[in-house]
Amino acid sequence: MPGDDPVPAHGLDAVVRRDPGAPLAVRMRPRTLDEVIGQQHLLGPGSPLRRLVEGSGAASVLLYGPPGTGKTTLASLLSQATGRRFEALSALSAGVKEVRAVIDVARRRLTAGEQTVLFIDEVHRFSKTQQDALLAAVENRIVLLVGATTENPSFSVVSPLLSRSLVLQLQSLTPADIRAVLDRAIADERGLAGEYTVTDAALDHIVRIAGGDARRALTALEASAESSLDGVVDVDLVEASVDKAAVRYDRAGDQHYDVISAFIKSIRGSDVDAALHYLARMLTAGEDPRFIARRLMIHASEDIGMADPMALQTATAAAQVVQLVGLPEARLALAQATIHLATAPKSGAVTAALGAAMADVAAGKSGAVPAHLRDGHYAGAAALGNAKGYRFPHDARDGVLAQQYPPDDLVGTDYYTPTDHGFEREVGGRLGKLRRIVRGK
Numbered sequence: 001m002p003g004d005d006p007v008p009a010h011g012l013d014a015v016v017r018r019d020p021g022a023p024l025a026v027r028m029r030p031r032t033l034d035e036v037i038g039q040q041h042l043l044g045p046g047s048p049l050r051r052l053v054e055g056s057g058a059a060s061v062l063l064y065g066p067p068g069t070g071k072t073t074l075a076s077l078l079s080q081a082t083g084r085r086f087e088a089l090s091a092l093s094a095g096v097k098e099v100r101a102v103i104d105v106a107r108r109r110l111t112a113g114e115q116t117v118l119f120i121d122e123v124h125r126f127s128k129t130q131q132d133a134l135l136a137a138v139e140n141r142i143v144l145l146v147g148a149t150t151e152n153p154s155f156s157v158v159s160p161l162l163s164r165s166l167v168l169q170l171q172s173l174t175p176a177d178i179r180a181v182l183d184r185a186i187a188d189e190r191g192l193a194g195e196y197t198v199t200d201a202a203l204d205h206i207v208r209i210a211g212g213d214a215r216r217a218l219t220a221l222e223a224s225a226e227s228s229l230d231g232v233v234d235v236d237l238v239e240a241s242v243d244k245a246a247v248r249y250d251r252a253g254d255q256h257y258d259v260i261s262a263f264i265k266s267i268r269g270s271d272v273d274a275a276l277h278y279l280a281r282m283l284t285a286g287e288d289p290r291f292i293a294r295r296l297m298i299h300a301s302e303d304i305g306m307a308d309p310m311a312l313q314t315a316t317a318a319a320q321v322v323q324l325v326g327l328p329e330a331r332l333a334l335a336q337a338t339i340h341l342a343t344a345p346k347s348g349a350v351t352a353a354l355g356a357a358m359a360d361v362a363a364g365k366s367g368a369v370p371a372h373l374r375d376g377h378y379a380g381a382a383a384l385g386n387a388k389g390y391r392f393p394h395d396a397r398d399g400v401l402a403q404q405y406p407p408d409d410l411v412g413t414d415y416y417t418p419t420d421h422g423f424e425r426e427v428g429g430r431l432g433k434l435r436r437i438v439r440g441k
Helices: 010-019 048-054 071-078 095-110 128-132 135-139 159-163 175-187 200-210 214-227 237-243 254-268 273-284 288-308 312-323 331-341 350-363 424-438
Strands: 062-065 084-090 115-121 143-149 166-169
Touching: 048 062, 048 214, 062 071, 062 331, 071 084, 071 143, 084 128, 084 273, 095 115, 095 128, 095 135, 095 143, 095 237, 128 159, 135 143, 175 200, 175 214, 200 214, 200 237, 214 237, 254 273, 254 288, 254 331, 273 288, 273 331, 288 312, 288 331, 288 350, 288 424, 312 331
Parallel strands: 062 143, 062 166, 084 115, 115 143
Antiparallel strands: none
């Protein structure tokens, strides 16, 4: 429980970093802002984050970004900010009681002119009640809140707390950034201290599998070095030590929506290779295959429609395979449907046609059904004139005849305008003839 003189949460961090048995990623954590690699868009002169780290800023912030991009590092540097006390809580273990205890201590310190920085790791895991407990303290600056989250705060942080904080998005580190992190760890006394020779191919492989995550890169380097018998780390050793690349994906947050959006837009744009990439990312990350199948079925009508009527059938068949067979075999059906839809001719005519028809209905254009089209099967229907004068199309030689179908105020209205893409080219040729016959022109 916090007290008037607690050990700063990251005060122990400096001890851990000096411990040769600590993980390499901990030992190599930057000690100053100048050692931070990447995130230069947030660390420029006068930026809110730099001022906060240097002890002159007065804004609460939410640090949002993928794993291994420096959120905990920046929090560690905040613990050294001049004239401030630093408290840290983890959303995985702290409750409302712990939050209120920290706020009470911070309030007493503030009366003595000492400000408290409260760091909450994994803040997106705090319940609404826990987040609400912070509101007054943040608004009145009893504490300066620094929250770290891998999920978009728009999805995981309550609106009142969000509006009282600066949201600073950290970016995945570039390959050059990861390479610089690795080079430093190989040479630095806190790291491998130059005792290992790491080949360029091995470094390239670590950079590739890190996925912009510095912690993962350092963990891979450490695991590979520990497996080396002769002080040499080559690509074969790295591959044997680390078997899978990182996949950044959260099924309840922004990555879920961003990746499926990119998937559908790649199909719409006819980039089959990009579509397969995003499909693979979703499958690797454990996305629900039924969700993917549903989006494929929607896309088949929304962006292909009558340009390739078989697209909807393919997407529906893939959904049935997902339901009846399941993973992992259903991945192939999803891939087949993805390829079919991505390579199919595209048309938004179905979407536009329905949208125009629904807009007219919403505008009140829904007149009475013509009498000859009404149901004539129930008792009394004939007396009302229902179905009287209806002409049966199959009696005509071509199966089409002149007859009014829409309400009076919609006669002559065209909703569906086919493109000249794929099968719609044929539909367009027939449609003009059908409309002329039906409308008696």
